[in-house]
Amino acid sequence: MVSTFGERLHGAMRERGALCVGIDPHASLLQQWGLPDDASGVERFSRTVVEALAGEVAVLKPQSAFFERHGSRGIAVLERVIAEARSAGALVLMDAKRGDIGSTVQAYADAYLNPSSPLCSDAVTASPYLGFESLRPLIDTALAHGNGVFVLARTSNPEGSEVQNAHGPDGRSVADTVLDHVRAANAGAAPMGSIGCVFGATLDAEGVDLRINGPLLAPGVGAQGASVGDLAEVFGPAIPLVLPSVSRSILGAGPDPADLQKAARSINDEVSKLSI
Numbered sequence: 001m002v003s004t005f006g007e008r009l010h011g012a013m014r015e016r017g018a019l020c021v022g023i024d025p026h027a028s029l030l031q032q033w034g035l036p037d038d039a040s041g042v043e044r045f046s047r048t049v050v051e052a053l054a055g056e057v058a059v060l061k062p063q064s065a066f067f068e069r070h071g072s073r074g075i076a077v078l079e080r081v082i083a084e085a086r087s088a089g090a091l092v093l094m095d096a097k098r099g100d101i102g103s104t105v106q107a108y109a110d111a112y113l114n115p116s117s118p119l120c121s122d123a124v125t126a127s128p129y130l131g132f133e134s135l136r137p138l139i140d141t142a143l144a145h146g147n148g149v150f151v152l153a154r155t156s157n158p159e160g161s162e163v164q165n166a167h168g169p170d171g172r173s174v175a176d177t178v179l180d181h182v183r184a185a186n187a188g189a190a191p192m193g194s195i196g197c198v199f200g201a202t203l204d205a206e207g208v209d210l211r212i213n214g215p216l217l218a219p220g221v222g223a224q225g226a227s228v229g230d231l232a233e234v235f236g237p238a239i240p241l242v243l244p245s246v247s248r249s250i251l252g253a254g255p256d257p258a259d260l261q262k263a264a265r266s267i268n269d270e271v272s273k274l275s276i
């Protein structure tokens, strides 16, 4: 039987630590690494990150936009990054933040979560702001193929709160409702469900029920100002489910692979001390 994403992620977090490293080939990072701002630069950059880290971190998260900005050649690089990272043992979370009406969401599901697609990843990020049910085809396709989805609940950027903290007639915030839907999708799954939420490490989770029986992707550590220490304060008893996601503050240590490894190991070690 095919393993579930929740099972694979749970195992990877125990074996490799909970860190997720973002592959975000910003133009400024390409320049800093002495690479051209084109598809060949993105390929050298991403290959270096994969070779340095895919054998040791639980999850690599390529940000699709940084590949898309180089057109079809950038997407071809993304396809190779997915294949190489997975064959080196990392889980790949495609950061595409897709969302649309359900019939179109099925096409995104076919692109990112169906093994017949060259972009198929272990999981994809999705925006529920066309209504959580519009994401159903993504969730069903993920579960049918042993893959996962990370649904945005509270994003790390300060602008997010005007939408995500708005309250409905039942007095619940939009983000609380998203967390409720994800909790329902993961009900009964063990050791944890395959549907995660994104909850920024930069936020205050006071009064928020984070028990979703699934992973909590926590971007915002490093370049956006949160520290590993803040994670304990934000997530409290939910820490064992937290997957801190870090891009620039690790990528900025490159291009030497040993320096990338050093930067990732140092954060991973700090994170592992939180869960004790």
Ligand SMILES: O=C(O)c1cc(=O)[nH]c(=O)n1[C@@H]1O[C@H](COP(=O)(O)O)[C@@H](O)[C@H]1O
Binding pocket: 022, 024, 063, 095, 097, 125, 154, 155, 156, 157, 198, 199, 200, 219, 220, 221, 222, 223, 224, 245, 246, 247, 248, 249
């Ligand atoms: O889904 C995400 O990964 C994400 C959600 C969120 O709320 N905030 C957020 O920063 N991200 C992504 O996480 C990464 C953060 O990068 P750094 O700030 O460089 O660590 C970027 O790829 C963002 O697109």
